Amino acid sequence: METLDGFGWVFYRGDDKNVQPNKTGKWMYFFSERALAVRLCKKAIKEKVVVSAKHSDKDAGVICFYLHYDDMDAHRRTIQFFLDNNLIRRTKAGKLYDISFKLDDQTRAGEYGDDFHSEIKLSKFINLDNGVWIV
Secondary structure (H helix, E strand, C coil), X not given: CEEEEXXXXXXXXXXXXXXXXHHEEEEEEEECCHHHHHHXXXXXXXXXXXXXXXXXXXXXXXXXXEEECCCHHHHHHHHHHHHHCCCCCECCCCCEXXXXXXXXXXXXXXXXXXXXXXXXXXXXXXXXXXXXXXX
């Protein structure tokens, strides 16, 4: 595993360097403990869940788990990783929040907040009410 610090981020890369920037996006998790972010990124790379990950270099911030948008197996691995590590918040009623996958092209285009709309959401893979896979 390769680790690199810079530009406000800590980057982690596995052995697979076949990343196609025009197809890359991320599932994100917002953290409040840097040690957790380090553990999760290293675990995701070591277990080959994703080919790369990064987290903010602050005590709180965001983790990005990278994969190609058209790699359904990678989406399933990443979502299962999120479920196994309790990374998806639930509503008061116990329903999973419908988190979104974000393309790097959307980030580069400045799509944030109300301007961001994802076509790939957790609800395409998981029943949000009971956590059962639908795909």
